[in-house]
Amino acid sequence: MASKELNSSDYIEHHLQNLTFGKCSDGKWRFADGHLNLKENSAHQEHKEYTCEVKEMGFNAIHVDTMFMSLLLGGVVAFFFWSIAKKATAKKPSKLQNVFEYIFDFVRKQVNDTFEPKNNKIIGPLALTTVSWVLVMNLMDLLPVDLFPWIFNGFQSSTEHGPVHFFKVLPVADINAPVGMALGVAVLIHYYSIRNKGLGGFISELTLQPLGKWAIPFNMLVEIPGFYAKQAALALRLYGNLFAGEMIFILIALLYGSMFDSISGAMWGVLGVFLHLVWAIFHLLIIALQAYVFMILTVVFLNQAHQTEH
Amino acid sequence: MNFNYTLVGQLLAFILFVWFCMKYVWPPMMKVLEEREKEISDGLDAASRGKRELEEAQVTKVEVLKEAKNEAAELVNQANQRASQLVEDAKTAAQEEAERIKITAQADLEQNTKRAKEELRSEVAALVVAGTEKILKVEIDQKKNSDLLDEIAKDL
Numbered sequence: 001m002a003s004k005e006l007n008s009s010d011y012i013e014h015h016l017q018n019l020t021f022g023k024c025s026d027g028k029w030r031f032a033d034g035h036l037n038l039k040e041n042s043a044h045q046e047h048k049e050y051t052c053e054v055k056e057m058g059f060n061a062i063h064v065d066t067m068f069m070s071l072l073l074g075g076v077v078a079f080f081f082w083s084i085a086k087k088a089t090a091k092k093p094s095k096l097q098n099v100f101e102y103i104f105d106f107v108r109k110q111v112n113d114t115f116e117p118k119n120n121k122i123i124g125p126l127a128l129t130t131v132s133w134v135l136v137m138n139l140m141d142l143l144p145v146d147l148f149p150w151i152f153n154g155f156q157s158s159t160e161h162g163p164v165h166f167f168k169v170l171p172v173a174d175i176n177a178p179v180g181m182a183l184g185v186a187v188l189i190h191y192y193s194i195r196n197k198g199l200g201g202f203i204s205e206l207t208l209q210p211l212g213k214w215a216i217p218f219n220m221l222v223e224i225p226g227f228y229a230k231q232a233a234l235a236l237r238l239y240g241n242l243f244a245g246e247m248i249f250i251l252i253a254l255l256y257g258s259m260f261d262s263i264s265g266a267m268w269g270v271l272g273v274f275l276h277l278v279w280a281i282f283h284l285l286i287i288a289l290q291a292y293v294f295m296i297l298t299v300v301f302l303n304q305a306h307q308t309e310h
Numbered sequence: 311m312n313f314n315y316t317l318v319g320q321l322l323a324f325i326l327f328v329w330f331c332m333k334y335v336w337p338p339m340m341k342v343l344e345e346r347e348k349e350i351s352d353g354l355d356a357a358s359r360g361k362r363e364l365e366e367a368q369v370t371k372v373e374v375l376k377e378a379k380n381e382a383a384e385l386v387n388q389a390n391q392r393a394s395q396l397v398e399d400a401k402t403a404a405q406e407e408a409e410r411i412k413i414t415a416q417a418d419l420e421q422n423t424k425r426a427k428e429e430l431r432s433e434v435a436a437l438v439v440a441g442t443e444k445i446l447k448v449e450i451d452q453k454k455n456s457d458l459l460d461e462i463a464k465d466l
Contacts, residue, residue: 022314054312061314070320074327081331085338090345104339124340125332133327171320176313180320184328 008254015145015250017054018174019166022061024052031064032057035166063174065148070171073136081132107131107295114299117306122188126302127295130181134238135291137177140170141245142280142287145253173246175239182235185298189231192305201308234297241290245283252276435463 020032032054054061084100093101107128115123152164171177193202206223207216255272439459 018316020314057314059314061312061316062319063314063316066316067319067323071323074323078327078330078335081335085335088338088342090342090349101339101343104343108343122328122332125336126328128336129324129328129331133324174316176316177320179313180317181324183317183321184324 011254012247012250014166015168015246015253017166018063018168019065019164020054020057020061021064022054022057025056026052029060032061035164063168063176065167065169066171066174066177069140069169070133070137070177073140073171074133077132077136081128103132104128110296111299114296115303115306117303123299123302126185126188127299130298131291131295134172134181134294135288137171138242138287138291141173141242141249141283143169144276145169145246145250170242170246172238172242175235178235178238181294182231185234185301186231189301189305192302196306197308230297230301234294234301238290238294241286245279245286248279248283249276252279431463431466434466435459438462 017035019035021029021035022032023029024032030052032052035054081100084094084097087094088097088100108124111124111127148169149164149167152167168174190202193205197205206227207219209219209223211219252272252275255275256269439455442455
């Protein structure tokens with residue numbers, strides 16, 4: 001137990017680190033040190049005149065695990081939807097089509113209830129994409145935190161130096177993913193605000209309220225942070241909820257770290273599995289809820305962007 | 311909280327998936343759902359139309375039935391009349407026939423009677439002559455007697 005307590009902060013840190021590919025201090029693009037143990041890397045490490053730490057990369061880096069998982073999941077969902085939509089019939093729907101129609105009708109109803117302007121071509125697909133993509137990404141939270149690193153390392157522990165040292169399976173626990181989505185929504189909010197209210201109308205909404213033109217600085221101080229906080233909160237809400245859930249899973253995973261080493265380890269492990277189950281059941285609610293909330297807020301914000309009167 | 315190109319990548323992926331959904335998923339599904347809505351409303355229309363038609367048919371049925379009944383009754387009436395007419399005609403014809411047969415029979419009877427009388431008369435006359443001859447056993451004037459006999463015969 002003593003050695004595990006020493007390691008536990010390392011373990012947590014290890015699981016909070018994305019698999020990062022970026023620009024190293026020598027100006028070349030490669031995986032950060034220790035992230036991926038390729039042969040050429042070990043050759044570099046022998047005469048090491050530079051380091052390649054994640055924090056040196058700054059913006060010039062990309063999280064390979066986040067991109068891989070989100071594209072894989074999005075691709076699977078998109079393919080699933082496409083294969084059903086392609087064969088969809090009005091007369092005798094297949095079982096899969098029924099399932100999809102249930103989801104589809106749910107999204108359509110939410111959009112119709114919340115979104116006032118009709119004949120908007122983008123809002124429906126946007127809502128469907130956000131809710132389904134976020135949901136499947138959130139669901140990755142239920143997988144054991146060590147599962148994917150273990151698989152990618154040829155079924156070995158990744159805390160030893162396997163070929164893939166870091167791998168975070170949950171894309172939304174990487175701030176980039178929710179912010180990237182919220183950025184897309186923010187672009188649409190600005191686009192529709194300016195299109196429907198005019199640039200002047202959009203600016204006056206941020207400056208001439210709530211106190212009229214004699215209090216423009218005050219109005220700006222109130223309205224502009226409020227306007228952008230909504231969009232930032234859209235991303236941070238999702239990120240925070242899922243990151244926290246992931247954190248709990250990592251802490252639980254600590255319990256069954258030495259499951260096969262000793263009898264006490266096995267007992268801790270059994271407790272860990274039990275806690276994992278309990279937390280997973282509870283977290284399932286958050287997973288679905290956050291996906292739903294992200295979709296609804298997207299629709300609500302875009303609806304506000306269409307309202308010409310405040 | 312380390313932002314990097316992943317942000318851009320996620321934004322692009324998001325745009326890509328929304329675009330894909332907008333182009334290949336949403337329109338066909340909407341089409342299918344609208345088609346189904348139309349089919350259902352068409353079906354309901356057809357059902358109410360069918361109901362109305364059924365009601366109309368019910369009314370027509372009653373009318374047609376009534377008409378048919380009337381016609382049948384009329385036909386039966388006509389047939390009855392015709393039958394009684396036929397019976398009547400047959401009766402008349404039979405009566406006429408019977409009459410005629412009776413008349414013919416009577417005529418025959420009269421004729422036969424007449425002939426029988428004639429024969430009887432001549433036979434009686436011959437018998438009388440013979441009888442008289444025997445009684446008298448005398449030659450009598452054929453001529454005188456013959457006149458007498460004729461007279462008797464007339465009285466017979």
